[in-house]
Amino acid sequence: xxxxxxxxxxxxxxxxxxxxxxxxxxxxxAAWGHALGTALVVLFVAQCLTGTLLAAYYSPSVTDAWASxxxxxxxxxxxxxxxxxxxxxxxxxxxxxVLHAAFVVIRGAYKAPREPNWWIGLALVALVxxxxxxxxxxxxxxxxxxxxxxxxxxxGTVPMVGPILQDLALGxxxxxxxxxxxxxxxxxIVLPVLTVALMGLHVALFRKKGYTPPPAPxxxxxxxxxxxxxxxxxxxxxxxxxxxxxxAYLWGAPLEAPADPTANFLARPEWYFLPLFQLLKLFDxxxxxxxxxxxxxxxxxxxxxxxxxxRGESHRVQARLPWVLGFFALLAGMGGLAGLAVxxxxxxxxxxxxxVFSRREASRAxxxxxxGVPPEGGAFMMHRDDLVRGERIFRNRCRSCHALEGxxxxxxxxxxxxxxxxxxxxxxxxRDPESPRFFGHTKDIEGMPSFADLPEATLDQLTDxxxxxxxxxxxxxEAHELYDEVIEAQECEGCHDFxxxxxxxxxxxxxxxxxxxxxxxxxxxxxxxxxxxxxxMPAFDEKLSEADRNALVSFLQSLSARAAPDVWPxxxxxxxxxxxxxxxxx
Amino acid sequence: MSxxxxxxxxxxxxxxxxxxxxxxxxxxxxxxxxxVDKQTVTGTGAFVPVTELATLPEDGSPVSFPVVVEAPRDGxxxxxxxQVGSVxxxxxxxxxxxxxxxxxxxxxxxxxxxGAKRYVCPCHDSYFDRDGTAxxxxxxxxxxxxxxxxxxxxxxxxxxxxxxxxxxxxxx
Numbered sequence: 095x096x097x098x099x100x101x102x103x104x105x106x107x108x109x110x111x112x113x114x115x116x117x118x119x120x121x122x123x124a125a126w127g128h129a130l131g132t133a134l135v136v137l138f139v140a141q142c143l144t145g146t147l148l149a150a151y152y153s154p155s156v157t158d159a160w161a162s163x164x165x166x167x168x169x170x171x172x173x174x175x176x177x178x179x180x181x182x183x184x185x186x187x188x189x190x191x192v193l194h195a196a197f198v199v200i201r202g203a204y205k206a207p208r209e210p211n212w213w214i215g216l217a218l219v220a221l222v223x224x225x226x227x228x229x230x231x232x233x234x235x236x237x238x239x240x241x242x243x244x245x246x247x248x249x250g251t252v253p254m255v256g257p258i259l260q261d262l263a264l265g266x267x268x269x270x271x272x273x274x275x276x277x278x279x280x281x282x283i284v285l286p287v288l289t290v291a292l293m294g295l296h297v298a299l300f301r302k303k304g305y306t307p308p309p310a311p312x313x314x315x316x317x318x319x320x321x322x323x324x325x326x327x328x329x330x331x332x333x334x335x336x337x338x339x340x341x342a343y344l345w346g347a348p349l350e351a352p353a354d355p356t357a358n359f360l361a362r363p364e365w366y367f368l369p370l371f372q373l374l375k376l377f378d379x380x381x382x383x384x385x386x387x388x389x390x391x392x393x394x395x396x397x398x399x400x401x402x403x404x405r406g407e408s409h410r411v412q413a414r415l416p417w418v419l420g421f422f423a424l425l426a427g428m429g430g431l432a433g434l435a436v437x438x439x440x441x442x443x444x445x446x447x448x449x450v451f452s453r454r455e456a457s458r459a460x461x462x463x464x465x466g467v468p469p470e471g472g473a474f475m476m477h478r479d480d481l482v483r484g485e486r487i488f489r490n491r492c493r494s495c496h497a498l499e500g501x502x503x504x505x506x507x508x509x510x511x512x513x514x515x516x517x518x519x520x521x522x523x524x525r526d527p528e529s530p531r532f533f534g535h536t537k538d539i540e541g542m543p544s545f546a547d548l549p550e551a552t553l554d555q556l557t558d559x560x561x562x563x564x565x566x567x568x569x570x571x572e573a574h575e576l577y578d579e580v581i582e583a584q585e586c587e588g589c590h591d592f593x594x595x596x597x598x599x600x601x602x603x604x605x606x607x608x609x610x611x612x613x614x615x616x617x618x619x620x621x622x623x624x625x626x627x628x629x630x631m632p633a634f635d636e637k638l639s640e641a642d643r644n645a646l647v648s649f650l651q652s653l654s655a656r657a658a659p660d661v662w663p664x665x666x667x668x669x670x671x672x673x674x675x676x677x678x679x680x
Numbered sequence: 681m682s683x684x685x686x687x688x689x690x691x692x693x694x695x696x697x698x699x700x701x702x703x704x705x706x707x708x709x710x711x712x713x714x715x716v717d718k719q720t721v722t723g724t725g726a727f728v729p730v731t732e733l734a735t736l737p738e739d740g741s742p743v744s745f746p747v748v749v750e751a752p753r754d755g756x757x758x759x760x761x762x763q764v765g766s767v768x769x770x771x772x773x774x775x776x777x778x779x780x781x782x783x784x785x786x787x788x789x790x791x792x793x794x795g796a797k798r799y800v801c802p803c804h805d806s807y808f809d810r811d812g813t814a815x816x817x818x819x820x821x822x823x824x825x826x827x828x829x830x831x832x833x834x835x836x837x838x839x840x841x842x843x844x845x846x847x848x849x850x851x852x
Contacts, residue, residue: 140704147711158756165756171714172707179704322686325693332696339703466751466758 116320122307123315124322127197129330130190131300135293136331137187140338141225142286144180152232154278156271157471159234160352164463164472167349178342184226186338188366191219192425199400199421202409203306209401211299214292216397221289226364228281234274234472236452239353240361242269248374248386269355309410351455352472357486360448362439368432375435393424447501451489458482484649487642495631497531498653506535508631515607516654520557524548538628542600543584556580564608569593591623601625612647723752723764727829727836730767733776734833742770742792742799742810744781747839767826767837768792768799770810778837779812780824787844790823799823820847 103109120128151170153162166173195215198204204212227245230238246269250260265272317323350359363371370390377385404417411418439445459476467475476482488498488511495507510531513519523532527542545553555576563569571581571592581587589600601624605611614621616638620629634643730745737743746763753759768779768790779799781790788803798815799808806817814822827838843850 136700143704143708147708150712161756169756170711172710173714175707176711179707322689325686325689328693328697329689332693332700335700335704336696339700463756466753467756469757469759 116318116324118301118304118319120305120317120319120323122305124317124326125308126326126330127201128305128323129326130194130197131297132327133190133331133334134187134194135297137183137190137334137338138289138293140335141180141183141187144176144183145282147176148180149282152278154232154274156234156274156353157469157474159232159274160472161463161467163233163235163349164460164467167346168460168464174346175342177347178345179338180229181347182338182341182345184222184229185364185366186334187222187225190334191222195219196421196425198306199418200411201306201308202404202411202414204401205404205409206401208299208303208306211296211303212401213398214296214299216394218289218292218296221285221292223366224285225281226366228277228285230364231277232274232281233349234353235350236353236357236359236455237348237350237361239269239355240359241363242273244361251382252387253383306409309408349456349460350452351459351476354473354476356473357455357476359452360445362435365432368435369428372431372435396420396424443501450499451485454485455482480645480648481652483642484645484647484652487638487646488649491634491638492646506530508536509533511650511653514650514653515561517557517561519654520560521553524553524556536628536630538630539625542589545584548580552576552580560603560606563592563603563606564611566605569604598623599626600628607651609647609651612650613643616643616646719753721752721754723749723762724840725838727827727838729831729834730778730837731769731835732833733830733835736769736771736776736835738771740771740810741794741797742768742779744768744792747837749839765839765841767839768823769828769835769837772811776828776830776835777811778826778828778835780826780840780842782824782841782844783819784821784824784842784844784846784849785817785819820845821849824849 148166151162151166151173153159163177166177170176198212198215231242232238246260246263249263250256252259261267263273263276264270265276351357362368370385373385373389374382375385377383377389400417400421404414406413408414455476458479458481459472462475462479463472488496492511493501494503495505497503497506497510497512499512522529524545526532526544526546528534528540528544533539533542545556548556559574559576569592571577571587574581587598589598590603591598592603594602594604601615602611615624617635618633619625619631620627620633625631638646726749728747728749730747735743744766746766748761749764750761751758752762752764766781768781770777779790782788783790783801783803783806785801785804785806788801790799790801790808792799797810799810799812800806801817801819804818806819807815808819808823809815812823812825824840824842826840829836829838841852843852
């Protein structure tokens with residue numbers, strides 16, 4: 095083998111540079127902090143690799159982008175993991191870049207003669223942050239789409255150049271195919287080329303000036319790079335990739351429902367942009383530009399000016415305390431803003447409600463995509479699905495009066511729809527019809543007796559019987575085994591007809607809870623055979639299209655299966671009648 | 681730091697480095713290999729109605745018809761009815777014959793020369809007679825015949841694609 099290596103060395107000359115690398119001095123001795131830069135290079139190489147794989151499956155068009163990402167998640171073996179690697183790799187680069195900068199600040203490594211490398215480093219940090227900005231848009235899910243809307247909106251408000259920058263970012267006047275194609279070009283060509291160039295320059299300049307030693311007297315020791323620092327570099331780089339792989343394995347990359355301009359989404363940026371997000375919230379109205387341009391501009395200016403501001407000879411932290419503290423106060427401030435943003439969302443029921451909803455839409459979208467996305471795209475696929483469409487209508491048109499799964503309207507006027515149509519729901523309705531969960535909020539619907547005194551077994555039979563009615567058009571109620579004991583004895587038929595659509599006091603139970611029955615309730619709740627004169631709900635036959643009303647029925651019928659008992663804790667709770675709680679007026 | 685600990689660290693760095701490379705490269709290679717032998721584009725292998733029997737010329741000259749498949753998959757898409765290819769159909773006595781328009785040589789589209797009464801592949805000048813038998817040119821085999829059946833008055837063709845460039849007919 096030896097002669098072969100000699101032959102190669104004669105032609106390539108690899109030995110001398112390799113030797114000078116391994117023998118290079120590490121003044122002050124090897125340190126873990128020195129390994130952070132190498133870890134960034136390692137992470138970047140991994141990002142290039144996983145990114146290339148994703149690019150092999152990705153299609154940058156409005157109709158295909160989300161669908162192709164969903165395909166990676168659903169159908170490419172190892173695809174979900176590779177996406178996870180790419181996703182968490184970005185976060186890891188941000189973390190390691192900040193640590194790298196912090197170590198540089200502590201050592202005073204930005205000081206002369208290394209100022210240019212500090213500035214190149216800052217440019218590299220900006221590049222690291224530009225990847226997720228473009229990458230999230232590429233997914234073209236609800237998160238990426240709405241986050242991009244906000245971002246380009248902010249860009250547009252920048253004085254003078256804003257509108258031009260916005261058009262350049264979008265590739266025209268609005269989000270569309272051209273936004274995706276140019277964002278893709280930025281993400282996979284422009285940014286990587288710039289990164290490689292600046293990274294090369296950064297490393298070359300660093301090699302020229304060498305490691306910054308700790309302040310004397312510790313600086314006297316000098317190591318060979320190959321003796322220990324190389325091992326530190328490899329260990330840290332590998333650990334960073336290992337952590338990324340662990341996170342990718344545990345959580346994978348998120349994928350929201352496909353981008354949909356008609357369905358709003360409470361977009362939150364990735365954690366590393368939360369400080370900016372919170373700033374934006376602190377300065378609203380005419381002051382917005384303070385949060386979007388002025389404060390970030392001041393921070394950037396401080397960072398760029400650091401080597402100019404801190405010009406003393408000493409590298410000792412004590413001698414440079416104002417600047418070191420300033421840097422860490424900045425980091426703490428960003429952390430505080432991010433924490434504030436998270437805490438606000440955590441305590442905001444509107445956000446939590448939206449989170450549950452968007453998770454459900456996301457999982458439904460993947461379920462639908464399994465069968466193939468129509469060429470019209472993911473949003474189209476969602477619009478034609480009755481469950482998705484029905485829930486969106488319910489949230490827009492029904493929730494102002496009806497509660498659902500923990501969401502309470504300000505002025506509830508009708509029954510809660512949590513677990514609607516399930517056995518537990520019906521059981522509780524029979525036990526406590528005047529509870530605020532059912533007719534407690536309706537002024538004129540009253541008089542239904544409670545069946546709480548029935549033996550448990552009989553109540554069980556009764557609910558089964560009532561839920562079986564949706565399969566039949568109209569039944570011979572006298573023939574039922576419960577007829578004498580319950581239906582006759584409790585005078586059910588005094589208010590409810592079981593056979594045809596007779597107008598009695600209360601709504602008909604013929605085909606109770608069938609699609610047709612629920613449709614009638616939506617179309618004409620005040621019809622004579624339904625709530626008649628007691629009704630307070632608007633008729634929706636002219637307020638919603640036929641397709642919308644059918645979708646709503648499908649959605650309502652899906653509620654019985656979907657809510658877990660812990661979502662509706664009031665089911666089977668002790669009886670609360672309207673006189674005890676709920677109604678404000680007698 | 682003692683020489684022993686330095687050595688231990690160097691070994692650790694090798695192990696960690698190898699592990700991290702595997703953690704990324706393994707799934708990456710798996711994802712790359714994913715497309716091998718995978719049915720990413722569907723729409724072949726089933727009988728598809730192509731035309732009515734009455735539309736075929738009495739004299740037995742071939743006519744090409746598009747093959748429209750109901751809901752083929754293409755990667756992430758489920759398509760609406762889509763033209764996935766076309767076939768040459770002709771009457772051979774009382775039989776209906778179907779020939780693939782895909783040249784068995786390298787996959788170009790085959791034309792019918794009505795004057796010379798023969799098929800030609802314009803890419804590399806392979807010629808075939810009406811029944812698809814290879815006459816001259818580089819094609820290693822005759823045109824690929826497809827199964828047909830008549831349902832009522834409708835001609836149905838089992839649309840398939842075959843490997844190119846081989847003397848024997850093999851599924852693609």
